[in-house]
Amino acid sequence: MFSIASYMQDAMKVVQTQISETEYSLLEAYARANNTTIKETVREAIRKLTLRDDVDPDSPIFKIFPLTRKKGKVTDASEKHDFYLYGRDK
Secondary structure, three states: OOOHHHHHHOOOOOOOOOOOHHHHHHHHHHHHHOOOOHHHHHHHHHHHHHOOOOOOOOOHHHOOOOOOOOOOOOOOHHHHHHHHHHOOOO
16 A cells, blocks of 8 residues: 555656646646646645545454443543653643
8 A cells, every 4th residue: 555655755757648628727727726836736636546545444443442341530531641641741
């Protein structure tokens, strides 16, 4: 699987294609509206179409919780986790 980090480290390749005047106008307008170049707009489109950025609801990470059925004495762990883990607030 590809990641953004591996994408950024890859050597650049040249890709050529033909698009209609309408497609070019749309691409140019999008790039201008987003204050970027057509090259970067095309790269962004490729990343959005090809890199997976979603959550698999069947992943085991979502099935292992809760690890206990008892409620603990700590009720503010989400807010003071640094204190409970390291003994100090961050």
